[in-house]
Amino acid sequence: MRCSLLSMAGFNSPSPKWRQVDIMGWQTHALGLLAFLLWRNFKDQPIPWAIGIYPLLLLFSRLEYFLKARADPREPPLIPHPYLPFVGHLIGMFRYGAKYYDIVNKEAKYPIYTLLTLTSRTVIVASPQIAAVVQRANKSLSFYGAILSVTERMVGFDKTAMSVIWENVDRDSGDHGLMNESHDMVSSMLGPGPTLNSMSAIQLDAIADAMNSYIPTPRARPDTLDCGKPAKLTRLMDFTKHVFTTSNAYAFYGPENPFVLNPGLDKVWWTFEDSIKQFIADIVPSLTAPTANTARNKMVAALEDYARHERYNTASPLIRQRFALNFRNGLSIASTARSELILLFAIMGNAVPTTFWLLANIFSRPKLLQTLREQCGAAVTITNGEQGEVRTLSISKLKECAPLLVSCFRETLRGIIALTSVRYVREDVSILEYRLRKGSVVQMASGVIHSDTSIWGPDAAEFKPDRFLGRDESGATYALPLPPSVPSAAFRAFGGGSVICPGRHFALSEIIGFTALVLLGWEIESENGGLIQCPLKDDMKIPFTPMKPVRDVDMKITRRDGYEGCEWRLEL
Numbered sequence: 001m002r003c004s005l006l007s008m009a010g011f012n013s014p015s016p017k018w019r020q021v022d023i024m025g026w027q028t029h030a031l032g033l034l035a036f037l038l039w040r041n042f043k044d045q046p047i048p049w050a051i052g053i054y055p056l057l058l059l060f061s062r063l064e065y066f067l068k069a070r071a072d073p074r075e076p077p078l079i080p081h082p083y084l085p086f087v088g089h090l091i092g093m094f095r096y097g098a099k100y101y102d103i104v105n106k107e108a109k110y111p112i113y114t115l116l117t118l119t120s121r122t123v124i125v126a127s128p129q130i131a132a133v134v135q136r137a138n139k140s141l142s143f144y145g146a147i148l149s150v151t152e153r154m155v156g157f158d159k160t161a162m163s164v165i166w167e168n169v170d171r172d173s174g175d176h177g178l179m180n181e182s183h184d185m186v187s188s189m190l191g192p193g194p195t196l197n198s199m200s201a202i203q204l205d206a207i208a209d210a211m212n213s214y215i216p217t218p219r220a221r222p223d224t225l226d227c228g229k230p231a232k233l234t235r236l237m238d239f240t241k242h243v244f245t246t247s248n249a250y251a252f253y254g255p256e257n258p259f260v261l262n263p264g265l266d267k268v269w270w271t272f273e274d275s276i277k278q279f280i281a282d283i284v285p286s287l288t289a290p291t292a293n294t295a296r297n298k299m300v301a302a303l304e305d306y307a308r309h310e311r312y313n314t315a316s317p318l319i320r321q322r323f324a325l326n327f328r329n330g331l332s333i334a335s336t337a338r339s340e341l342i343l344l345f346a347i348m349g350n351a352v353p354t355t356f357w358l359l360a361n362i363f364s365r366p367k368l369l370q371t372l373r374e375q376c377g378a379a380v381t382i383t384n385g386e387q388g389e390v391r392t393l394s395i396s397k398l399k400e401c402a403p404l405l406v407s408c409f410r411e412t413l414r415g416i417i418a419l420t421s422v423r424y425v426r427e428d429v430s431i432l433e434y435r436l437r438k439g440s441v442v443q444m445a446s447g448v449i450h451s452d453t454s455i456w457g458p459d460a461a462e463f464k465p466d467r468f469l470g471r472d473e474s475g476a477t478y479a480l481p482l483p484p485s486v487p488s489a490a491f492r493a494f495g496g497g498s499v500i501c502p503g504r505h506f507a508l509s510e511i512i513g514f515t516a517l518v519l520l521g522w523e524i525e526s527e528n529g530g531l532i533q534c535p536l537k538d539d540m541k542i543p544f545t546p547m548k549p550v551r552d553v554d555m556k557i558t559r560r561d562g563y564e565g566c567e568w569r570l571e572l
């Protein structure tokens, strides 16, 4: 009793791990103060109220423990919040983000477990073996069932649009319905084949153009910084955002894309992207999230203009088909514009932070940078163009000559993914020996799985560049999809099952292509010319996309010595 009272008062949390995310700091003391005031008010009354109130609060704080004791043993075990039933976990998730999942997981020590909140039961999967079964059970566990109501609030769809979007989402009556048709079309276009190749080729061209003009050759623009050659002071995330926004917009939405026609829209987009979570509560966003709301309105206006003027006719086949499907299924121009916010989020929201971390991991490790430069250099062909030397980097050669870069790409993703896959339980269902209740939400705790030392080894917390490398009999290295003995569902960067990310092939080419180009042709240093430092991950937020850094990295970018005057090209 004494221990519980102290716990309630926030002096003695039940375990040191919980204490790391002790949400009870001021809340506990507020409760204590309330009890004290009530006692002061009523101490002259015949019943000493404080005697009643404290045990009541105590009993209330242990409610989830009673529920746990009474729970069906076939359900994933309930992890009670130590003192705040129904809202404690929710507050913890919002306040401590990805870090909260780590702590709860260490406390839980189960491969699958349940967290209760006022409105739902969240089932957390921390085992790749269970995740593999969950992602195969796509009839009972619905991806769209879990994400569409959040999507509705994030982009501001109206009820008419939602009735079109919800149509047959779980394929109960065949494959018709906007979400299914769109999913099948996007997966087929972004699957290996000619359409993917043509889109990747355009993207790679656009990246090379963006880089060639980012720091023009001395011939083209002779102004210099103190280092005596053309250079730019910028920040790593801003730089990555700039190149990817320009090139992705061009590759997907064509030469008349909204970013070209509306200068400054890239900044508006990233303001919206950074604050997308503010729309989840959806309480008068114009008042509660004014900056995010203005950014969203500007994006929607630009996309509506794009749709109204049928500029999608000049876009990639994927976008042309998307607009055609939206209109055929009855989405208005305004709703179609809003639906593009989600695709932009999938395309850029993931690729940009991934590329940021890949560059930060490489440029903060000089030995790794040097080895990668040697490997990537073997994928370059040199020719003479009208303006001078042209260096062409081939992505297919790169995948062979630079397995270490592919390994670094996967290792980077392993380290920056916090939460990815969610599913809604449509009906009571058994997953291995566990019973999942209808109405629960399942979250595959990718960050927890990615840092599990029993899966990845004792160095799971480290960035190990060659973790995804294999070696053949001759000693030559090659890139592995997974290190030996790691189960396939343990690498969760792209989710899994029928909704595995369809953009993963496109993402691999654009990210390793861009990274190889930068490390071959450019130097990234701190502002004073030293090594850049890889920043810490912001694990105090729950990201929908890879984790972002706690701070951006100030940097100076110059053309590399000996490569000042050449033009770079990327090809598949």
Ligand code: HEM
Pocket: 143, 183, 186, 190, 346, 347, 348, 350, 351, 354, 420, 421, 422, 492, 493, 494, 495, 496, 497, 498, 499, 500, 501, 502, 503, 504, 506, 507, 546
């Ligand atoms: C490093 C980059 C990327 C990462 C880490 C990533 C990750 C993911 C994840 C985790 C999912 C959810 C899968 C699940 O819940 O099982 C997803 C879905 C999706 N991704 Fe990606 N993605 C990336 C790049 C891209 C790109 C470049 C595109 C488009 C070209 C794209 C398009 C999509 C789409 C359309 C979906 C929804 C799939 C559906 O509706 O079935 N992603 N992605």
